[in-house]
Every structure is written in structure tokens, then in C-alpha cells.
Amino acid sequence: MESIKIFELSKEYLESLRDAIEIEDNNFIKESLDGANEADIAALLDEFNMEEALYVLRLLDNEVAADILIELDEDSLIKVVKEMEPSELALYIDQMDSDDGVDILNLFSVREREDIISYLQEKEKSAHILDLLRYDEDSAGGLMAKEFIKANQNWNVIQTIEEIRRQAEKVEKIYSIYVVDNKQHLLGRVSLKKIILASSDTKIADIYDPELISVPTHMDEEEVAEIMRKYDLESIPVVNAKNKLVGRITVDDILDVIREQSEEDMQAMTGISSDVEESDSIFKISKARLPWLLIGVIGGLMGSQIIDIFEEGLQKYVTLAAFIPLVAATGGNVGIQSSSLVVQTLASKSVFDDTPWQRFIKGFLIALLNGLVLGLFVFLVVVFIMGNEKIFGLTIGFSMFCVVLMASFMGTVTPLILDKFGINPAIASGPFITTANDLFGLAIYFGIAMWLLNL
Amino acid sequence: MESIKIFELSKEYLESLRDAIEIEDNNFIKESLDGANEADIAALLDEFNMEEALYVLRLLDNEVAADILIELDEDSLIKVVKEMEPSELALYIDQMDSDDGVDILNLFSVREREDIISYLQEKEKSAHILDLLRYDEDSAGGLMAKEFIKANQNWNVIQTIEEIRRQAEKVEKIYSIYVVDNKQHLLGRVSLKKIILASSDTKIADIYDPELISVPTHMDEEEVAEIMRKYDLESIPVVNAKNKLVGRITVDDILDVIREQSEEDMQAMTGISSDVEESDSIFKISKARLPWLLIGVIGGLMGSQIIDIFEEGLQKYVTLAAFIPLVAATGGNVGIQSSSLVVQTLASKSVFDDTPWQRFIKGFLIALLNGLVLGLFVFLVVVFIMGNEKIFGLTIGFSMFCVVLMASFMGTVTPLILDKFGINPAIASGPFITTANDLFGLAIYFGIAMWLLNL
Numbered sequence: 001m002e003s004i005k006i007f008e009l010s011k012e013y014l015e016s017l018r019d020a021i022e023i024e025d026n027n028f029i030k031e032s033l034d035g036a037n038e039a040d041i042a043a044l045l046d047e048f049n050m051e052e053a054l055y056v057l058r059l060l061d062n063e064v065a066a067d068i069l070i071e072l073d074e075d076s077l078i079k080v081v082k083e084m085e086p087s088e089l090a091l092y093i094d095q096m097d098s099d100d101g102v103d104i105l106n107l108f109s110v111r112e113r114e115d116i117i118s119y120l121q122e123k124e125k126s127a128h129i130l131d132l133l134r135y136d137e138d139s140a141g142g143l144m145a146k147e148f149i150k151a152n153q154n155w156n157v158i159q160t161i162e163e164i165r166r167q168a169e170k171v172e173k174i175y176s177i178y179v180v181d182n183k184q185h186l187l188g189r190v191s192l193k194k195i196i197l198a199s200s201d202t203k204i205a206d207i208y209d210p211e212l213i214s215v216p217t218h219m220d221e222e223e224v225a226e227i228m229r230k231y232d233l234e235s236i237p238v239v240n241a242k243n244k245l246v247g248r249i250t251v252d253d254i255l256d257v258i259r260e261q262s263e264e265d266m267q268a269m270t271g272i273s274s275d276v277e278e279s280d281s282i283f284k285i286s287k288a289r290l291p292w293l294l295i296g297v298i299g300g301l302m303g304s305q306i307i308d309i310f311e312e313g314l315q316k317y318v319t320l321a322a323f324i325p326l327v328a329a330t331g332g333n334v335g336i337q338s339s340s341l342v343v344q345t346l347a348s349k350s351v352f353d354d355t356p357w358q359r360f361i362k363g364f365l366i367a368l369l370n371g372l373v374l375g376l377f378v379f380l381v382v383v384f385i386m387g388n389e390k391i392f393g394l395t396i397g398f399s400m401f402c403v404v405l406m407a408s409f410m411g412t413v414t415p416l417i418l419d420k421f422g423i424n425p426a427i428a429s430g431p432f433i434t435t436a437n438d439l440f441g442l443a444i445y446f447g448i449a450m451w452l453l454n455l
Numbered sequence: 456m457e458s459i460k461i462f463e464l465s466k467e468y469l470e471s472l473r474d475a476i477e478i479e480d481n482n483f484i485k486e487s488l489d490g491a492n493e494a495d496i497a498a499l500l501d502e503f504n505m506e507e508a509l510y511v512l513r514l515l516d517n518e519v520a521a522d523i524l525i526e527l528d529e530d531s532l533i534k535v536v537k538e539m540e541p542s543e544l545a546l547y548i549d550q551m552d553s554d555d556g557v558d559i560l561n562l563f564s565v566r567e568r569e570d571i572i573s574y575l576q577e578k579e580k581s582a583h584i585l586d587l588l589r590y591d592e593d594s595a596g597g598l599m600a601k602e603f604i605k606a607n608q609n610w611n612v613i614q615t616i617e618e619i620r621r622q623a624e625k626v627e628k629i630y631s632i633y634v635v636d637n638k639q640h641l642l643g644r645v646s647l648k649k650i651i652l653a654s655s656d657t658k659i660a661d662i663y664d665p666e667l668i669s670v671p672t673h674m675d676e677e678e679v680a681e682i683m684r685k686y687d688l689e690s691i692p693v694v695n696a697k698n699k700l701v702g703r704i705t706v707d708d709i710l711d712v713i714r715e716q717s718e719e720d721m722q723a724m725t726g727i728s729s730d731v732e733e734s735d736s737i738f739k740i741s742k743a744r745l746p747w748l749l750i751g752v753i754g755g756l757m758g759s760q761i762i763d764i765f766e767e768g769l770q771k772y773v774t775l776a777a778f779i780p781l782v783a784a785t786g787g788n789v790g791i792q793s794s795s796l797v798v799q800t801l802a803s804k805s806v807f808d809d810t811p812w813q814r815f816i817k818g819f820l821i822a823l824l825n826g827l828v829l830g831l832f833v834f835l836v837v838v839f840i841m842g843n844e845k846i847f848g849l850t851i852g853f854s855m856f857c858v859v860l861m862a863s864f865m866g867t868v869t870p871l872i873l874d875k876f877g878i879n880p881a882i883a884s885g886p887f888i889t890t891a892n893d894l895f896g897l898a899i900y901f902g903i904a905m906w907l908l909n910l
Contacts, residue, residue, distance in 0.1 A: 035666070039685050165652055173689070174648050192647040193629050197620055211490070229714065230494050232707035234628070234689045251706050252687035255713070259684065262717035263799060269724065270795035271788055278800040282817060286824045289792050296788045297829055297855075300781025301836055307777035314773055321769055321776035322762035325783050325893050326755025332787065333726055333751045333886050337744050340725035344718060345733040362737060369741045374752055381756055400752075431788050438780050 021052050029059055042071035050079040066095035078107055090119030098128035099145035140224050141217035144238040144247030147171045150178045153187055153205040157198050175235040178245055179208040186237055186245040188212045214239045225254045268426035292431045299435030303442050310446040313455030320449055323396050331407040331441035332434040338411025339433055343425050367408035375401035395452045399445045407437045476507050484514055497526035505534040521550035533562055545574030553583035554600035595679050596672035599693040599702030602626045605633045608642055608660040612653050630690040633700055634663040641692055641700040643667045669694045677716055680709045723881035747886040754890035758897050765901040768910030775904055778851050786862040786896035787889040793866025794888055798880050822863035830856035850907045854900045862892045
């Protein structure tokens with residue numbers, strides 16, 4: 001295993017490769033990349049501009065280049081494939097699994113797709129791809145590949161091994177062999193282990209395992225991911241409405257789905273409105289960040305109008321202003337905590353979830369407890385450490401208590417409502433809830449102050 | 456495949472099962488659970504109290520019960536296993552893969568573990584478990600299992616198939632067969648597909664693939680997860696410092712690691728200090744939420760002291776108070792956005808990351824752009840829509856600009872520093888950065904106001 005390790009990428013190597021491209025030292029490029037993992041080469045090409053990346057790809061075998069294309073960052077991928085002629089791109093897609101080919105074709109318009117597909121050499125592949133293009137990208141159908149091994153229940157072990165041999169080139173990882181009847185209905189699975197251990201003339205019908213979880217083509221990819229995680233599956237068959245076997249999803253695709261999902265949630269929660277990375281351009285990042293910042297600013301300006309209403313009272317009791325940040329911050333923090341717990345529960349949907357009522361009552365009790373602790377703490381500090389009047393301490397402490405209750409309610413309800421309308425509830429944990437809580441919190445705070453302090 | 460579907464759980468079934476436990480209708484319990492997936496039964500038992508869950512487990516085969524134990528929620532698992540006698544628990548652990556057995560033993564004290572292990576029937580299993588207990592739970596060693604198939608490079612295909620037959624019971628999913636030399640050094644892998652397609656007398660040395668990625672026992676589990684995702688692996692061999700093969704990690708464990716990781720990040724970001732779920736008790740949830748809320752409150756109280764310093768100026772120009780929430784909210788929102796982008800980059804570590812300097816300059820330029828847009832917007836609204844004096848509009852607008860720059864800097868630097876000290880940088884996206892930004896923001900705002908408005 002001497003020669004085999006994770007390919008060591010370094011800035012130095014990156015530079016030397018760049019120089020080699022510059023002077024067209026093709027031997028250096030080919031030799032130094034030989035045997036490297038495609039995912040590592042892709043990470044390297046992600047750092048290059050389009051011309052450099054394309055130069056390297058064209059030097060390599062079509063099969064290797066195809067594997068690298070699959071692993072590229074979406075930004076790099078788009079740049080590179082948009083530059084290729086349809087005929088050239090078709091050469092690479094011919095080498096890919098159907099699902100990966102479809103992912104690339106989805107970057108093009110319908111007309112361009114047809115053009116590229118017309119150049120595909122393998123007729124089976126183009127049939128597969130045309131079939132897969134019909135499915136929504138985020139569904140099980142959009143995630144599945146057409147490359148897998150299936151065996152008819154009437155075959156014996158020898159016939160099945162022959163099928164494996166026939167498909168060996170096309171199906172890199174087999175996992176399970178799916179068993180179907182004459183009409184292609186999915187009956188079950190048989191593992192390679194069983195095939196190896198069975199005698200040659202054993203009938204598949206006698207050894208296959210009918211206990212098999214499959215998913216329909218229309219299932220959302222995130223639901224597929226949760227099923228594969230829950231049941232510890234490394235591949236799952238996809239069936240159409242008539243229970244005919246039409247594809248297979250493998251766990252490597254699921255790992256990508258889960259990663260994208262958690263990045264999406266994080267961005268939604270932190271008020272970044274589109275999928276950006278630190279390496280994107282300044283304008284792209286600014287543009288993704290400004291919408292939510294503007295909404296926050298408009299919320300803040302509305303807050304100033306609320307405070308304006310109470311300006312007279314504030315004139316008389318200017319110390320009230322000093323506790324505005326306390327009220328606002330607590331409302332924000334409580335709201336985010338509440339919503340994140342709800343979002344977490346929504347993500348791992350269970351049929352045994354509490355009913356909305358149970359959830360509200362529980363959330364209310366938690367808020368009551370936290371509100372009492374925080375309210376009392378603030379009262380004590382404001383009166384005994386800062387030396388304010390008791391009635392003023394009561395104003396601040398009671399406001400805290402009410403704000404905790406309000407923010408907790410908002411933080412629980414908002415994600416539930418968003419989820420009902422099919423909007424990613426993680427948005428509710430971000431600037432949205434914070435802005436709303438700021439406004440309600442201010443109104444509560446000044447309302448209580450006017451009342452208790454007789455302003 | 457008629458009888459095989461995801462087991463349909465319903466509240467009604469849950470209730471009827473509960474009734475059956477009450478009246479000890481063992482036949483109903485056993486028959487209705489027969490053939491159900493262990494993960495589904497576990498989800499059911501998670502809803503039961505400890506006595507009910509234990510009653511059901513004891514009715515089932517040891518093997519089935521062991522599989523269910525593995526799938527239980529941690530809370531339910533602890534309650535159930537703590538109730539069992541060491542000898543009973545040992546019966547179940549005897550049926551588990553070594554890594555799952557270790558996960559359960561880790562719930563007990565060292566003394567209790569020894570007691571349980573002494574009851575294990577399978578000597579090989581107890582040796583495996585004693586070996587695995589030495590590794591940190593969050594490392595590759597803590598994640599790996601000792602159940603896998605290895606073949607000596609000098610064996611032929613027939614000998615390897617014999618080994619598979621010998622281990623068939625113990626190793627449920629084979630994926631790859633790892634190839635070792637006489638000293639157990641890892642040399643490479645051979646797929647089951649190759650074994651099936653090769654002739655019986657082919658030597659393993661002639662067909663194995665030396666291109667294999669392995670991980671050392673001490674590697675952090677999150678790094679293992681990232682490697683398996685990047686290279687699309689469904690299993691990965693674990694080697695010790697001498698490159699001897701000591702275990703195997705499978706992708707199902709990695710899916711759990713990734714899920715836990717994203718839940719952890721979300722909780723860190725939203726200021727929940729320990730791993731809680733909505734279904735936990737009110738006191739547990741309150742306790743997890745209070746620490747960060749208290750820190751936020753203390754920050755708010757410190758903010759009141761900052762504003763107190765400027766009370767005289769505030770008396771003269773009380774409208775200043777109205778814009779405190781705007782300044783605080785913007786600082787918070789910008790800080791969270793900045794830190795979440797950094798956290799995202801840190802999570803997918805690449806050797807080609809920008810240097811800290813490039814990152815600061817880029818962050819500064821983005822902040823400059825956003826700050827200009829927001830500052831100008833606020834100036835225009837404050838002066839032309841709200842009808843304030845130009846100098847007051849300038850005060851608010853310029854404060855906004857400065858706060859955006861400050862919050863952006865804090866949001867970029869804090870997670871980098873936390874990461875350097877080995878603290879989860881996601882914490883920085885939560886209450887911590889918000890609280891700090893509130894305080895700095897207030898100081899900047901009032902400082903600028905005093906200066907521009909000559910207060």
C-alpha cells in the first residue's frame with residue numbers, strides 16, 4: 001500500500017501544475033496526476049480558472065476526466081461544461097453513471113440537452129438519461145441511477161453471476177442484487193454474500209430476502225436520506241407507481257444530500273438568502289447577505305417609531321433607554337432557541353410527535369420557568385447592585401418575564417406555520433424571528449413601563 | 456414484496472400494544488411485532504416507559520432485542536440497560552457487533568463494564584470489546600467494529616470464500632474484503648464482485664486493488680466522515696500506527712455522526728448548551744437554555760451601564776434612544792452572517808483556503824459594500840421620510856456603517872480564534888457574537904452621536 005494514500009495536495013504543487021500548464025509541459029501534468037484520486041484532482045481544478053481546468057481535463061483519459069467532472073464544485077463545473085462543444089461533453093457523459101450524466105445535463109436548456117444527448121454513443125445510456133430527465137431533481141427519481149444489477153426470481157445462481165459479469169463494467173458498486181418477477185415488479189434482494197455461498201444451481205427464488213425497503217420515484221430526497229439513515233441502508237431501490245423497479249439510490253449521493261441540507265439550514269438560520277461560499281465573489285456574497293440585513297434594518301426603523309410613541313415618558317424617565325438592548329437581546333435569544341428546537345423536531349419527523357397543544361403547553365411551562373429566573377435575576381441586579389428604585393426594578397424584571405413568554409411563543413409558532421406552508425422552517429430561527437421579537441419586545445417593555453411608572 | 460413495507464406505526468397501534476402489555480397478552484405482542492424492522496420497533500419503545508419497553512424486549516428473541524437496543528434513543532437506552540442485570544445485558548451484547556456493544560458499555564462505570572464483560576459467552580467478542588474500549592469514543596478507533604473480512608494475500612479465491620463462509624454469521628455486510636500480509640499489514644482491498652468473477656484458484660495477490668484509503672485509529676470521527684463523503688466510500692479500514700489493520704468503519708455509523716454534528720452545530724449557534732430534544736423534560740430543557748440566556752442578560756445589563764455613561768447627552772437628544780434597537784439588531788445580524796460563512800468554510804477544510812489576510816481583506820470589502828448600502832438607506836429614510844435633521848440622519852447612517860464593519864470583523868475573527876483553541880466555532884454564531892456586538896455597537900453609536908451632535 002506504499003503508493004496509496006490520500007493524494008497530498010499542496011499550494012506548491014498547485015503552483016507547479018499551473019506553471020506546467022503555462023508552458024504546456026504535458027508529460028509533467030499527466031505523470032504527476034497519474035494514480036491520484038479523482039476527488040483530489042477535482043479539488044485542485046476547483047482552484048484553477050476555466051482554461052486551465054479544461055486544459056488538464058483534455059489531457060486525461062475520458063474516463064478519468066468524467067469522474068473528475070462529477071466531483072467538481074458546481075461553480076467550476078458550470079464554467080467548464082459550458083465551454084465544451086456538445087460532442088465533447090457527450091464523450092464524458094458516455095463514461096458516467098446515468099444519474100451523474102443527468103446532473104450535468106440539468107445545467108443546460110432543454111434544446112442544448114437534446115443536442116448533447118444526440119452525440120451519446122451508448123444507446124442504452126441515452127435511453128436511461130432520457131428516462132431520468134423526467135424526474136424532479138430533488139426527488140428519489142432525480143437522485144437514482146439506472147445502473148444496478150437485477151435478477152429474475154426464476155434464474156439460478158450461475159445465471160445471476162453471468163448477469164453480474166455482463167454488467168461488471170457498468171455497475172461499479174453492486175451492494176445488493178434486486179430480484180424481480182417477469183413483469184419487473186420488485187420482489188426483494190439477495191446479497192452478494194449469499195450468491196457466493198450458494199451452490200451454482202440454487203434458484204434465486206429460494207434464497208432472496210423479501211424484506212426490503214423501497215421508495216417511490218416521487219419521494220423527496222430528504223425523506224429518502226432519513227430512511228436510509230434510520231434503516232442503515234447503503235443502497236435503496238426506487239419503484240414506480242406500479243411497483244416496478246426503475247432505479248437505485250446509493251448512500252454516497254445521500255451523504256451529499258445531507259450535507260447540502262445542513263448548509264441550507266445554516267444559511268437560512270443566519271439570514272443568508274442564497275447558496276454562497278466564502279470563496280465566491282464579493283458582489284455575490286453581498287447580494288446574498290443584503291436582503292435579510294435590509295429587513296432587519298426596516299424592523300429597526302419601525303422600532304424607532306414604536307419608541308417615538310413613548311417619547312414623552314422617555315423624557316421623564318430617560319434611564320428606561322438604557323435597558324432597551326437588554327429587552328431586545330433577550331427576546332432575540334429566547335426566540336432563536338425556541339425555534340431551533342422546533343426545527344430540529346420537524347427535521348426528524350416522527351408519528352409520535354406531541355400534538356400542537358401539548359407542544360404549546362410544554363413550551364409555555366419552560367418559558368415560565370426561564371422567565372421567572374431571568375426576571376428575578378434582573379430585578380435583583382437592577383435594584384440591589386445598580387441601586388435603582390424597587391418599582392423601576394419591577395418594571396424591568398416584569399418586562400423581561402413577559403418578553404421571554406412572548407418570544408418563546410413566537411419562536412415555537414413561526415416555524416410550525418412556515419413548515420405548514422412548505423417554507424424551510426429554519427428561516428424562522430434567523431433574522432425574521434429576531435426582528436419580530438424586537439418589535440413586540442419594545443412594545444411590551446414601554447407598555448409595562450408607562451403603566452407601572454405612571455408615565 | 457406484499458408483506459414488506461416500512462412498518463406502519465400509528466398511535467392506535469401504540470395504544471393497543473400498551474394495553475396488551477397491561478394485560479400481559481404476550482401472543483398479541485409477539486405476533487404483531489413479528490417481521491417488523493428493528494428501527495421501527497425501537498421508535499415504538501422510545502415512546503414507552505422503562506417497564507413497558509423492558510417487558511417487550513424480554514418477550515423477543517435475544518438477537519432481535521439486541522438489534523432494537525442499538526436503535527433506541529440514548530435516553531430510552533440508558534433507562535432500559537441500567538435496569539438490567541449484568542448477566543442479562545451480556546446476553547444481548549453477545550449478539551451485537553463489537554462497536555455497538557462498546558457504545559452500550561460506555562454508558563457504565565469501569566467497574567460495571569468489567570462485570571458485564573465477565574458474563575459474555577463469546578470469547579472473541581469480549582476480546583474485541585476490551586480492545587475497542589481503549590479508544591476515544593469520538594475517534595476512528597471508537598467508531599470502528601472488529602467484524603469484517605480480511606484475506607491474506609497468499610490465499611486463493613477458494614480460501615477467501617471459505618473465510619467468508621466462516622464469518623458469514625458475524626459479518627452482516629461485507630462491502631470489501633481487506634487484504635493483509637502475514638504480519639497483518641493492510642495491503643489493499645478486493646471487492647466481492649471480483650471474487651465472484653475470478654476463477655477459484657486465482658491468487659488474491661493477483662486481483663486485489665492496492666489503491667485504498669485508510670484512516671488511523673486516532674483520527675477524529677468528523678474527519679473520517681468528511682473523507683468517506685468526499686471519496687464516496689461505504690466502508691473504510693482503520694489501521695494502527697504500524698499500518699496493521701485493526702478495524703472497519705461503515706457508512707451507517709457515519710450518517711449518525713453527520714447528523715449529530717449538524718444538530719450540535721445548530722444548538723451551539725442558537726445558544727443551547729447541551730444536547731436536548733423537544734421531548735426532554737421541562738427542567739432539562741430549561742437548564743440547557745438558561746446559561747446562554749443569562750450571558751445575554753448580563754451583556755444587556757452591561758449595555759445599560761454603557762448607555763448610562765451617555766445619559767446626559769441622551770437627556771438633551773432623547774430621539775437617540777429610538778435608534779438603539781436598529782443599531783443593536785444590525786450588529787447582531789451582520790455578525791451572525793459573517794461567522795456562519797467562516798464556520799461553513801472551517802467545516803469543509805481545504806488546503807487551498809485563503810490565508811487569514813486574504814480572508815480579512817475580502818470580509819472587509821464585503822462589509823464596506825453592505826455598510827455603504829445600509830448606511831445610505833438609513834440616512835435617506837431618517838432624513839427624508841421621518842423628517843429629521845440632516846446631521847441626525849448622518850449620525851444614524853454613519854453609525855450603521857461603522858457597526859457593520861465592526862460586527863463583520865468580530866464575526867470573522869471570533870470563530871477563527873475559537874477554532875484555534877479547539878472550541879466548536881459554531882458557538883460564535885450564537886448569543887456570544889450577538890452579545891459582544893450589542894455592546895460594541897452601543898459604544899460606537901453613542902460615541903459617534905456625542906461627537907457629531909456635540910452633546
